[in-house]
Amino acid sequence: MSRVRTSGMSVVLAVAGLFGAAVPALAMPSFKVDAVHSTVLFKVKHMNAGYSYGRFNDIDGTFSYDEKNADKMSFDVTVKTESVDTGNAKRDQHLKAPDFFHAKQYPTLSFKSKKIKFLGDEAFEVVGDLTCRGVTKEITVKLAHTGESKDPRGGHRCGFETTFTIKRADYGMNYMPGGLGGDVQITVALEGVAK
Amino acid sequence: MSTSVAISILLFCVLLPTVAAFAWFVIGWRPWRRLPTGSAGPDGRWAGGLALASALCLTQAGFVGWPALPPTESWQWAAWLALLAAAWGVLDGVVRLPRLAGIAGAVALAVVAAWLSVPEFYPHVRLGQGLVVGFAVTLCLTIDVIGRQRPGAAIPAALLVVAGAAAVVIVASSNAKMSQLVGAVAAGLGAAVVAAWWKPRLSLAGGAATVFGTVLPVLLFNAHASDYGDVPPAAFLLVAGAPLALWLAELPVVQRLRPWQAAVVRVVLVSVPIGIALAMAVPRLTADGGYS
Numbered sequence A: 001m002s003r004v005r006t007s008g009m010s011v012v013l014a015v016a017g018l019f020g021a022a023v024p025a026l027a028m029p030s031f032k033v034d035a036v037h038s039t040v041l042f043k044v045k046h047m048n049a050g051y052s053y054g055r056f057n058d059i060d061g062t063f064s065y066d067e068k069n070a071d072k073m074s075f076d077v078t079v080k081t082e083s084v085d086t087g088n089a090k091r092d093q094h095l096k097a098p099d100f101f102h103a104k105q106y107p108t109l110s111f112k113s114k115k116i117k118f119l120g121d122e123a124f125e126v127v128g129d130l131t132c133r134g135v136t137k138e139i140t141v142k143l144a145h146t147g148e149s150k151d152p153r154g155g156h157r158c159g160f161e162t163t164f165t166i167k168r169a170d171y172g173m174n175y176m177p178g179g180l181g182g183d184v185q186i187t188v189a190l191e192g193v194a195k
Numbered sequence B: 001m002s003t004s005v006a007i008s009i010l011l012f013c014v015l016l017p018t019v020a021a022f023a024w025f026v027i028g029w030r031p032w033r034r035l036p037t038g039s040a041g042p043d044g045r046w047a048g049g050l051a052l053a054s055a056l057c058l059t060q061a062g063f064v065g066w067p068a069l070p071p072t073e074s075w076q077w078a079a080w081l082a083l084l085a086a087a088w089g090v091l092d093g094v095v096r097l098p099r100l101a102g103i104a105g106a107v108a109l110a111v112v113a114a115w116l117s118v119p120e121f122y123p124h125v126r127l128g129q130g131l132v133v134g135f136a137v138t139l140c141l142t143i144d145v146i147g148r149q150r151p152g153a154a155i156p157a158a159l160l161v162v163a164g165a166a167a168v169v170i171v172a173s174s175n176a177k178m179s180q181l182v183g184a185v186a187a188g189l190g191a192a193v194v195a196a197w198w199k200p201r202l203s204l205a206g207g208a209a210t211v212f213g214t215v216l217p218v219l220l221f222n223a224h225a226s227d228y229g230d231v232p233p234a235a236f237l238l239v240a241g242a243p244l245a246l247w248l249a250e251l252p253v254v255q256r257l258r259p260w261q262a263a264v265v266r267v268v269l270v271s272v273p274i275g276i277a278l279a280m281a282v283p284r285l286t287a288d289g290g291y292s
Helices: A002-027 A089-096 B003-029 B045-064 B074-095 B099-117 B125-149 B154-172 B176-198 B207-225 B233-250 B259-289
Strands: A030-033 A039-046 A050-056 A059-064 A074-080 A108-120 A123-132 A135-150 A156-167 A180-194
Touching: A030 A156, A059 A180, A074 A180, A089 B259, A108 A135, A123 A156, B003 B045, B003 B176, B045 B074, B045 B176, B045 B207, B074 B099, B074 B176, B074 B207, B099 B125, B099 B207, B125 B154, B125 B207, B125 B233, B154 B176, B154 B207, B154 B233, B154 B259, B176 B207, B207 B233, B233 B259
Parallel strands: none
Antiparallel strands: A030 A059, A030 A180, A039 A050, A039 A180, A059 A074, A074 A108, A108 A123, A123 A135, A135 A156, A156 A180
8 A cells, every 4th residue: 555655756857857947948948058159258458549359268157047037048158368378378378367267266257147128129138146256246238039940960069159348457457458458359259958 | 678667677677676775774874974983883673674565565565566465476475574574673672682583583483474475376485485494494494694794795796796686587487577676676686785885884684684584485486387488497496595695695604705705606607597597497488589
């Protein structure tokens, strides 16, 4: 009798588990950032003349997308500061040093969304915490939903892109104020694969 | 480099530190005073630490940026430690503490410096702390003892070579801010050379020895800990240990030389390890294509 009761409960739990697993997948697909097809770019003015560009090659994170309910969306993205790449090895060494990202003490930069609002026409306003060099500041960015599709392997892919500007001094990066611009423009293009 | 950046570097990393340090050396030793023959004269050692610390702090505040207390990064303790060492130097110089108390103070400061300034991310924290304590105590005592016995421009000139080389080795490790701080100390030592030329009784014993002996190992170690320029660790060690070569100039064979010849020998002795360190570090400045 006891065995029968246990088996019955197991069935109920299994069914409940199936529904439990299925419900969030249907309502709010969750995506893992595809580092190969995602980009974090930055540009900063050099000597008040031209712009220097750089990127981070190691990106990780997850995001959730619900086209009908922005409140259920979220973004959690991390980049490794050691992966900074400006096309000049000596400059990259300096960027990893304490004068800039201080990669040994602060190995990652991160963004974690707190509130997302649908603006219409595939655009969102995202409020979140940007953490750089141990300093966390709330920023607001406009995010565009760039597309969605199935890849040849059947994976569900979804993309977003945003460009925003921060003041590097806000994050303790005050090296050479006259030689490098104070504003850093950052472009983040994410492509995620449904988990 | 834009003109405004060049002016900022010249002003805050060279001119102001030199002038401030020179002012402290002059206030301390009052070179215009005529002293009776054979008189030891007023002891201005209390001002030496203030001279070097003010040079470093002017660069820190005017160009690098003044750090919070407590700082968020270990290397930023250098300015606070320089002020602490300068305060100890004033106390030591004004109260004229017993020699043993002065040594105990230097050791205590070295321990505090090591505890605060070795970063947690360094893989061998205990080793790092041991190195900072060892070099800080050894440098403080070396400069203090030899500085008392050999006042004049020779010791400041030898230490100017060391600080200048430290600035080069540190910048080769991709740490420009730390290099600027050591450069400011070099500017202060340049002022000491000029002041000592004017007033040969000037000595770096006391506060100046404590500031130099504390700040140099702290910045060299932090540059090594965050070395992205692949500078060999031996280069940092050679620069930190170079002032110990001053002991060789205490040999009788050097003491028999004329004062200016002994001074040259001191600078040359210190320049040997410095030359080897620079030979290791300078190629790293232009490696991987360089950049400015």
